[in-house]
Amino acid sequence: MHSTDDEVPESLRDHMERLRELPEVREAWRHDLLAAVARPDPASGRIVRMMGRRWSMNVGTGIAAAFVCAALGGLATRLVQHRESPSLASSPVSALVPATQAAQSDHALLHLELVAPTATSVSIVGDFNQWNPTSLPMRRAADGRTWEIEVRLEPGRHTYGFVVDGQLRQDPRAARSAGDDFGIPNSVLMVQRPVGAT
Amino acid sequence: MTDAALVRSALAGDHAAFATLVDRHAPVCLRYAKRMLGNIHDAEEVTQDTLIRVHRTLARYDESMSFRTWAMSILVNRCRSALLYRHRRTARIILDEEAVGRASVRSSSTDVDLRDAIDRALAKLEPVQREAFLLKHVELLSYEEMATMTDTGISALKMRVQRACDRLQVLLEEDRYA
Numbered sequence: 001m002h003s004t005d006d007e008v009p010e011s012l013r014d015h016m017e018r019l020r021e022l023p024e025v026r027e028a029w030r031h032d033l034l035a036a037v038a039r040p041d042p043a044s045g046r047i048v049r050m051m052g053r054r055w056s057m058n059v060g061t062g063i064a065a066a067f068v069c070a071a072l073g074g075l076a077t078r079l080v081q082h083r084e085s086p087s088l089a090s091s092p093v094s095a096l097v098p099a100t101q102a103a104q105s106d107h108a109l110l111h112l113e114l115v116a117p118t119a120t121s122v123s124i125v126g127d128f129n130q131w132n133p134t135s136l137p138m139r140r141a142a143d144g145r146t147w148e149i150e151v152r153l154e155p156g157r158h159t160y161g162f163v164v165d166g167q168l169r170q171d172p173r174a175a176r177s178a179g180d181d182f183g184i185p186n187s188v189l190m191v192q193r194p195v196g197a198t
Numbered sequence: 199m200t201d202a203a204l205v206r207s208a209l210a211g212d213h214a215a216f217a218t219l220v221d222r223h224a225p226v227c228l229r230y231a232k233r234m235l236g237n238i239h240d241a242e243e244v245t246q247d248t249l250i251r252v253h254r255t256l257a258r259y260d261e262s263m264s265f266r267t268w269a270m271s272i273l274v275n276r277c278r279s280a281l282l283y284r285h286r287r288t289a290r291i292i293l294d295e296e297a298v299g300r301a302s303v304r305s306s307s308t309d310v311d312l313r314d315a316i317d318r319a320l321a322k323l324e325p326v327q328r329e330a331f332l333l334k335h336v337e338l339l340s341y342e343e344m345a346t347m348t349d350t351g352i353s354a355l356k357m358r359v360q361r362a363c364d365r366l367q368v369l370l371e372e373d374r375y376a
Binding site: 006008009011012015016018019020021022023025026029030032033034036037038109111148150 | 213216217220221224225226228229232233237238239241242246249250253254315316320332334335336363366367370
């Protein structure tokens with residue numbers, strides 16, 4: 001099954017090329033990184049991340065901010081406790097996808113991919129962005145074939161589709177909606193509340 | 199210019215030298231983090247934290263070790279920390295049952311299926327097995343390098359890699375008939 005310490009078992013070899021593909025280094029990500037290291041090291045403070053950017057603050061400001069955040073957090077907790085949890089239908093068909101919980105709420109951050117090697121532009125549209133074809137453009141992955149995006153969605157049922165070179169398309173790997181709107185085939189996904197979310 | 203020379207230049211204040219180090223090593227760091235954490239968003243965050251940490255501790259870099267091994271050892275630890283919080287950060291997508299029954303368009307690409315299958319299998323591995331498998335067979339490191347960066351004995355690492363390979367084969371086989 002596994003002949004030597006350095007050999008990949010034969011049955012796994014077909015997958016190794018895929019696993020060794022290098023992801024795209026986004027220029028914006030590289031720029032943010034180099035900008036962060038070019039700033040002086042805040043020896044007495046910490047780097048915190050807000051909205052994808054790095055911000056630094058000194059200890060005094062940090063302590064003051066902590067008190068303010070604690071007060072606001074307590075208020076927010078009281079408000080959230082009054083919200084009703086959405087009920088989700090169980091289904092025998094399920095798929096785990098890379099997903100992370102948004103920091104500030106019960107929204108889930110979902111990573112979606114579409115394989116469209118010949119497309120020149122792809123965006124995702126759905127009830128979460130009022131079907132606006134320009135608000136959530138997808139980026140081409142390093143393999144040149146796949147388009148990807150991360151979107152934050154509330155737990156519950158969502159309909160969505162992809163706009164490929166100006167044409168609305170159904171997700172080929174998802175299900176079609178039972179209630180297609182205006183004859184346009186939409187895909188459906190159910191987002192479950194992230195484990196541990198309040 | 200070697201990595202060690204670039205480190206010396208960066209320590210002397212040459213930002214372009216550090217940018218070159220980033221361009222050389224960021225893709226590999228992102229690949230490892232993406233495979234370890236399962237998505238590019240977390241991978242970018244952890245890799246950025248790692249490279250900032252690398253920059254701040256450049257003066258501690260020991261040239262007897264490869265720069266890649268040193269940077270990856272920081273990345274491995276950052277990924278371990280990120281996984282500790284994974285139970286709070288995992289969400290699930292469930293396709294609508296009724297809609298699935300009506301779906302007329304299904305994936306017909308075996309290539310897509312193959313790509314997804316290995317991702318699903320990797321995600322089901324124990325993190326220590328996934329870590330050892332990726333370092334050995336994706337990053338192609340020696341067991342000596344892996345031992346240095348993971349602070350784990352070579353025999354334990356070999357066992358983890360073997361178990362990871364065996365488990366992946368079982369998971370992929372199960373996936374074929376799922």
